[in-house]
Amino acid sequence: MQDKKMLPKKADNISDWYLSLIERADLADYGPAKGTIVIKPYGYALWENAVHILDSWFKEAGIQNAYFPLLIPYSLLERETSHIQGFSPELAVVTHAGGKELAEPLVVRPTSETVMYEMFSKWIGSHRDLPLKINQWCNVVRWELRTFPFIRTCEFLWQEGHTAHETEEEAMEMVLQALDWYKKFYEEVFAISPYIGEKSGSERFAGAKRTFSIELVMPDGKALQGATSHYLGQNFAKPFNIQFSDRQNKLQYVHQTSWGLSTRALGGLIMTHGDDNGLILPPRIAPYQVIIITINSKDQQTAAKLRAYVRTIEDQLAKEDIRITTDSDNDKTLGYRMNEAEIKGIPVRIVVGLNEYDEKYVTLSRRDKLEEKQKVKLNGLGEYVRDVLEDIQGSLLEKSEKMKQNLTVDVNNFDEFKRVMQEERKFIRAYWDESEVTEKTIKEKTKATTRVVELEHISDTDEGPCVYTGNKARRKWLFAQAY
RNA sequence: CGGGGUGUAGCUCAGAUGGUAGAGUGCACGGUUCGGGACCGUGAGGCCGGCGGUUCAAGUCCGCCCACCCCGACCA
Numbered sequence: 305m306q307d308k309k310m311l312p313k314k315a316d317n318i319s320d321w322y323l324s325l326i327e328r329a330d331l332a333d334y335g336p337a338k339g340t341i342v343i344k345p346y347g348y349a350l351w352e353n354a355v356h357i358l359d360s361w362f363k364e365a366g367i368q369n370a371y372f373p374l375l376i377p378y379s380l381l382e383r384e385t386s387h388i389q390g391f392s393p394e395l396a397v398v399t400h401a402g403g404k405e406l407a408e409p410l411v412v413r414p415t416s417e418t419v420m421y422e423m424f425s426k427w428i429g430s431h432r433d434l435p436l437k438i439n440q441w442c443n444v445v446r447w448e449l450r451t452f453p454f455i456r457t458c459e460f461l462w463q464e465g466h467t468a469h470e471t472e473e474e475a476m477e478m479v480l481q482a483l484d485w486y487k488k489f490y491e492e493v494f495a496i497s498p499y500i501g502e503k504s505g506s507e508r509f510a511g512a513k514r515t516f517s518i519e520l521v522m523p524d525g526k527a528l529q530g531a532t533s534h535y536l537g538q539n540f541a542k543p544f545n546i547q548f549s550d551r552q553n554k555l556q557y558v559h560q561t562s563w564g565l566s567t568r569a570l571g572g573l574i575m576t577h578g579d580d581n582g583l584i585l586p587p588r589i590a591p592y593q594v595i596i597i598t599i600n601s602k603d604q605q606t607a608a609k610l611r612a613y614v615r616t617i618e619d620q621l622a623k624e625d626i627r628i629t630t631d632s633d634n635d636k637t638l639g640y641r642m643n644e645a646e647i648k649g650i651p652v653r654i655v656v657g658l659n660e661y662d663e664k665y666v667t668l669s670r671r672d673k674l675e676e677k678q679k680v681k682l683n684g685l686g687e688y689v690r691d692v693l694e695d696i697q698g699s700l701l702e703k704s705e706k707m708k709q710n711l712t713v714d715v716n717n718f719d720e721f722k723r724v725m726q727e728e729r730k731f732i733r734a735y736w737d738e739s740e741v742t743e744k745t746i747k748e749k750t751k752a753t754t755r756v757v758e759l760e761h762i763s764d765t766d767e768g769p770c771v772y773t774g775n776k777a778r779r780k781w782l783f784a785q786a787y
Numbered sequence: 788c789g790g791g792g793u794g795u796a797g798c799u800c801a802g803a804u805g806g807u808a809g810a811g812u813g814c815a816c817g818g819u820u821c822g823g824g825a826c827c828g829u830g831a832g833g834c835c836g837g838c839g840g841u842u843c844a845a846g847u848c849c850g851c852c853c854a855c856c857c858c859g860a861c862c863a
Contacts, residue, residue: 309824310799310812319857327798338855393861415863448862449788456862509863517863529863566863600821639823657822667822786862 309643313580318524319452322575326453329583329647331574339451339458343567346648349591350570351461355441357493357588358463358565361485367437367465372419374442375410380418383543387417390510394446396458412445417511417536417562420466421544428558430549431470435478436558439465454571455528455787462566468546468558472537475559479516479535482563486518486531494569495586495700496520496576497708498530499731499782501756506740509562513537519755519782520572521708525729527755527784528572533563576704583649584671586700587693592629594621594689595650597641599657600634606658613661617654617685624686626693646671651696652689672696672703714780718772721783725750731784735777737770746772752783 311328312320326332331347334340343351359369375398382388391414398410413419420438428436445459454460465482469475483500490496503515512534520528540546541557550556577584587593596617598610614630621628629650631641638655645653655667664682670692680688712731715721724730732752736742747753757779770777 334855444863446862449860450857450862460863462863532863564863568863602821634821637821637823637825639821639825641824643824655822659822 309582309647311580311582311647314523314578315580318522318575321578321580322571323453325574325578325582325647329649331570331583332453334453337458339448341453341457343461346591347570350573350585350589351567353589353591354489354493354565354569355463358485358489359439359441361488362439362463362465365437365481367439367467369440370438371440371442372413372416372423374413376413376416376419378409378411380422381411383418384511384540387511387540391415391446394448396445396447413442414444414446415562415564416440416442416444416464417466417540418544421540421546421560424466424468424558425544425546428468428546428548431551434468434470434548434558435474436468437465437478438467439463452571452787454574455568457567460567462564464562464564467561468541469560470548470550470556470558472559475537475561476535478561479514479533479563482533482561483516483518483531486533486563486565489565490518490520490530490569491701493586493588494573494576495588495697495704496530496572497701497705499708499756499758501758501782502762503532503756504738504740504743504754504781506743507754509534511536511539512562513539516759517756519784520576521711521731521784522572522575522787523707523711525711525731525784526787527731527753528568528575528787530569530572531563531565534561536560536562576707577700578649581643581674582647584700585649585651587651587697590649590651591627592648592650593626593693594628594652594654595645596628596630596654596656597638597645598630598632599638599655600632601658609661610656610658613656616682617656617666620682620686621689622686624690626686626689646674652692668692670696672700712782715771716768721746721752721771722750725752725785729785731755731782733780733782734771735768735779736781736783737773737775737777738779739773739775742770742772746783750783751785753786755782755784755786757781 311324314321330344332341332343335342395414396412399406424436441463443459443461448456448458451457467478487500490498499519503517508515509532514535516533518530520530522528537559538557540560546558547555548558574583596614598614601607618628633641649671651671653669660666665679667677668680669677712733713724714733715724721732721734724732743754761779764779767776767778
């Protein structure tokens with residue numbers, strides 16, 4: 305049932321909890337068109353922080369931002385066969401414009417490989433033009449049949465990096481570099497411990513030779529694909545004719561990569577850390593890291609004292625570059641305002657009233673440990689809070705790591721596999737003979753799809769019997785029901 | 788596109804056997820409050836998803852649409 309915060313319990317029904325939380329925390333609202341959401345300022349602030357962090361890493365590595373058109377001629381999309389096959393069911397197509405039917409329909413980009421590579425072929429002529437490393441921050445549209453805020457919407461925001469290289473080795477390095485950024489991003493910024501590995505052939509990106517992915521373990525045991533990095537080989541270079549003269553003046557096709565992370569990540573963030581009291585934001589992504597709440601007072605003198613005291617506190621925190629917000633709303637009760645701060649997941653809350661003022665301390669509590677309240681001296685407050693924020697960041701990651709372990713089991717027979725999927729629903733690590741038929745059958749019988757073979761198991765040679773067929777299998781794969 | 792469900796105030800919903808619209812919450816204003824979602828008073832807010840039918844009379848009955856939600860197939 306619902307408590308005073310009007311939130312369902314996370315354990316009762318995670319999907320109801322998630323949807324209410326998004327509304328209560330003011331992250332997003334439904335858009336007028338089916339499957340679209342409006343990302344509200346508080347939610348967008350999360351995305352902006354993510355953008356700044358990732359973008360700075362990309363730029364350090366010499367990746368340049370650019371912008372390519374939203375509309376793509378249909379014929380361009382058709383150029384790479386498996387690419388169009390993969391995307392055609394979910395395309396939004398513009399057939400009319402300016403009051404007339406278009407001679408050639410325009411596709412609203414579901415991803416930008418095709419427009420970008422059409423341009424790449426014009427820009428690349430020599431090995432001196434390589435590597436070409438471009439990224440764009442944009443929106444894309446995929447006509448999804450079943451939508452869910454952030455996790456799966458018809459339009460979403462993302463970044464897509466696209467690079468072209470002289471050699472396969474160099475391209476693969478780029479693929480792994482991007483994957484490493486995403487790993488770092490999830491672990492160090494979102495405080496989420498993900499699985500990282502390579503996708504099976506059937507789960508591979510349409511047009512890619514190899515797809516690597518970040519897989520997030522959600523609290524209900526389902527998998528959320530958190531980011532992907534693809535090695536495209538020369539699959540696009542050939543149809544798009546992206547050739548360069550190498551050092552021996554021989555024409556060669558480039559080796560390409562593409563990689564992306566979307567606003568879906570925010571869905572993973574909300575689900576992973578939130579609890580029955582609302583969001584819990586890791587400090588590094590939180591729009592506000594600290595909220596200062598003042599106890600109301602009608603007395604003008606007291607109010608003035610508190611205002612001055614809050615300014616002193618703000619100065620202390622500003623020295624440490626801590627993002628703060630202050631709530632001195634006299635019209636709302638203390639309890640109400642504290643609950644709102646909790647719903648919004650602000651990592652640290654500082655309460656000040658006359659008691660705190662008189663003895664020069666603050667009452668501090670952490671969003672991840674609400675039951676604990678501590679008195680902290682004003683002197684040295686900035687450094688203290690800085691440490692607390694780091695500690696919260698670390699302990700959230702630890703908690704996520706534990707959840708991941710608790711929601712993963714190694715399984716070696718199919719009865720157990722079925723039982724786990726039916727009764728517990730977890731990630732399953734098991735030998736798979738890597739046949740598509742087996743993969744499909746397992747999915748039909750249990751809803752579990754292959755997620756990845758973990759990076760550390762990619763080169764495994766230990767043999768074991770496939771969990772379904774008993775055939776010789778080389779590697780253990782992770783299986784889970786996908787979001 | 789199959790199977791199920793719901794459309795009434797910003798939100799959550801109530802409105803038996805047809806008789807002309809309600810609550811909680813939120814919002815606005817005034818006052819008393821304020822150390823964990825306070826209270827009183829006043830007020831604003833509705834083409835009851837749409838079209839058609841039955842009827843003296845439809846939120847309610849009938850038909851047809853439409854939209855959204857949940858469960859499948861597809862998916863960052």
